[in-house]
Amino acid sequence: MKNFQINSKILYGIIFTTMLYGCMQEKEGKNFDAVISSMKEMSDLGTVEYKFTKILKAEDDATWYKVGARKMLINSKAYVKAGVDFSQIIVESIDESKASIKIKMPLGKIISLNIPPDEIKVLFSEAALLRNNFSNKEINTIQIMGEKDIKLKIKDIGIELEAAKNAKNFLDKWLRMSGFKEVIII
Numbered sequence: 522m523k524n525f526q527i528n529s530k531i532l533y534g535i536i537f538t539t540m541l542y543g544c545m546q547e548k549e550g551k552n553f554d555a556v557i558s559s560m561k562e563m564s565d566l567g568t569v570e571y572k573f574t575k576i577l578k579a580e581d582d583a584t585w586y587k588v589g590a591r592k593m594l595i596n597s598k599a600y601v602k603a604g605v606d607f608s609q610i611i612v613e614s615i616d617e618s619k620a621s622i623k624i625k626m627p628l629g630k631i632i633s634l635n636i637p638p639d640e641i642k643v644l645f646s647e648a649a650l651l652r653n654n655f656s657n658k659e660i661n662t663i664q665i666m667g668e669k670d671i672k673l674k675i676k677d678i679g680i681e682l683e684a685a686k687n688a689k690n691f692l693d694k695w696l697r698m699s700g701f702k703e704v705i706i707i
Contacts, residue, residue, distance in 0.1 A: 553615055553622070556699040560607055560692070565632050567604040568687035571680055574598050577667040579655065589649020595663060598640040599671050602632045603684035621703035622696060629684030631675060636668060
């Protein structure tokens with residue numbers, strides 16, 4: 522069985538075309554209220570996705586009461602989606618005679634962080650002769666620490682900023698195709 526992935530540009534195009542068609546059904550002129558209503562109904566619009574690979578290293582060295590060391594390497598993949606909550610958009614002004622709109626868009630945010638269990642692999646595990654292997658509880662603790670590290674890295678990379686930039690571009694094009702000639706997004 523083949524796995525099919527839909528390209529995000531194709532998906533956005535389908536959503537965009539469907540929404541545009543619905544907004545343009547007005548018999549006379551443009552119905553800007555319907556456009557604004559459709560925009561706010563989108564709620565969380567994911568505009569960027571990142572895939573992280575995280576190598577987790579755990580060592581439990583010998584101490585006076587433990588003879589020998591334990592070591593483990595775990596490879597995990599994480600998928601982070603970010604976007605903008607369009608329901609939080611504030612329409613500051615609309616001038617129907619000039620077909621202009623000024624809106625205030627919220628900042629980008631992380632929509633989801635997914636670490637699929639089937640993409641967590643133990644690459645290496647070693648325990649000294651007199652030591653037990655890492656328990657499932659210890660492995661889960663290691664993975665939780667890895668997830669916390671990924672969350673810290675997300676802020677450093679600037680995923681939310683990129684999500685907001687992409688959402689702004691999407692919204693500008695969508696509003697222009699919906700009949701607005703001047704679009705100001707703050």
